[in-house]
C-alpha cells in the first residue's frame with residue numbers, strides 16, 4: 001500500500017506551533033500542518049496567540065496552512081492579504097467547527113446552514129484573493145441531515161478550491177456517531193475538487209481498513225490519532241524503528257520534553273504550561289499499556305516538577321502499546 005499524504009488536523013489549543021515543531025523534529029515532517037483557526041477581527045490586529053501560530057520564524061521549513069474562521073468575505077480577504085505578505089500561499093476555510101458559540105454566529109459548520117450566503121462568500125473571496133493564493137476548505141457535510149451535502153458539494157464544485165477536506169459528520173453529530181462514509185463516497189464520485197478524508201482514524205488498523213475501502217484515496221488528515229500516538233505517521237510510512245518499543249518510548253520522551261520546554265520558553269507561567277501539557281494526556285495516555293493510575297497522577301499534579309516526575313514514572317513503568325492495537 002503506498003503511503004498516503006498525511007496532514008496534521010487543526011486542533012485549537014492542541015496542535016499549536018510548539019506541538020507541530022516538536023512533532024516534526026522528532027518524528028519527521030508531515031505533508032501539511034493546518035493551524036488552529038484564526039478569526040479576522042474588526043480592530044485588524046491578530047491576537048498574540050494567533051500571531052504566534054503564523055509567524056514565519058515559528059514555522060520554518062514546515063508546510064503550514066493557516067486556517068480562517070469567518071463568514072465575512074471582507075475580513076477573510078484582509079487576513080488572507082496579511083498571510084500572503086507573511087509568505088503563505090495556501091489558506092484554509094473552516095466550515096467544520098461544531099461548537100455552539102461558533103455555530104450560533106453562523107461560522108464554522110454554522111455557515112453550512114446558509115448555502116446561498118456561502119455561495120456569495122466564495123464568489124466575493126475568489127474575486128479578491130491575492131495573487132496565486134490557494135484556498136482549501138475543511139467541511140462537515142451539513143447541519144442536521146445528510147441530504148444537505150448535495151447542495152453544498154455543488155457549490156464547492158463551482159469554485160477553484162484547491163482541496164476539500166471532508167469530515168463526514170453533521171454539525172449536530174459533534175464528535176458522536178460514526179463518520180458518514182456514504183457521504184464521502186458520494187463526494188468521491190461527484191467532487192471536482194481534490195479530496196482529503198478526515199475523521200476517526202486512530203490506529204494503523206483503522207487506516208489500513210480505510211485504505212482498503214477507498215483504495216484511490218491518497219490524502220488523509222489525522223487529528224486525535226496523532227495526538228494519541230505521535231508515532232502513527234512513522235508506522236504508516238513503514239519506518240524501520242517504528243515497531244521498536246524502546247526507540248518509540250525514547251522518541252516520545254524527547255517529543256514530550258520539547259513540547260514542555262517550548263511552552264516554558266513562552267513565559268506564560270508554570271500554571272499555564274501545566275494546563276497546556278496536561279490537556280495532551282487526555283489522548284496520549286492511551287499510547288501506554290495499563291497507564292490509568294499514572295494518568296490520574298498526572299492529572300492531579302499541582303506543579304511542573306511533580307508533573308515531570310509523574311511522566312517519568314509513567315514512561316518507566318508502562319510499555320507503549322503495539323501499533324495497530326485498538327484505540328480505547
Ligand SMILES: Cc1cc2nc3c(=O)[nH]c(=O)nc-3n(C[C@H](O)[C@H](O)[C@H](O)COP(=O)(O)O)c2cc1C
Pocket residue numbers: 009010011012013014035036037067094096097138167198199200201221222223224225
Ligand atoms: C480539541 C479540538 C480542537 C479542534 N480545533 C479545530 C480547529 O481549530 N479547526 C478545525 O477545522 N477543526 C478543529 N477540530 C477538529 C479536528 O481538526 C478534526 O476535524 C477532528 O478532530 C476529527 O478528526 P480526527 O478524528 O482525526 O481527530 C478540533 C478538534 C478537537 C478535538
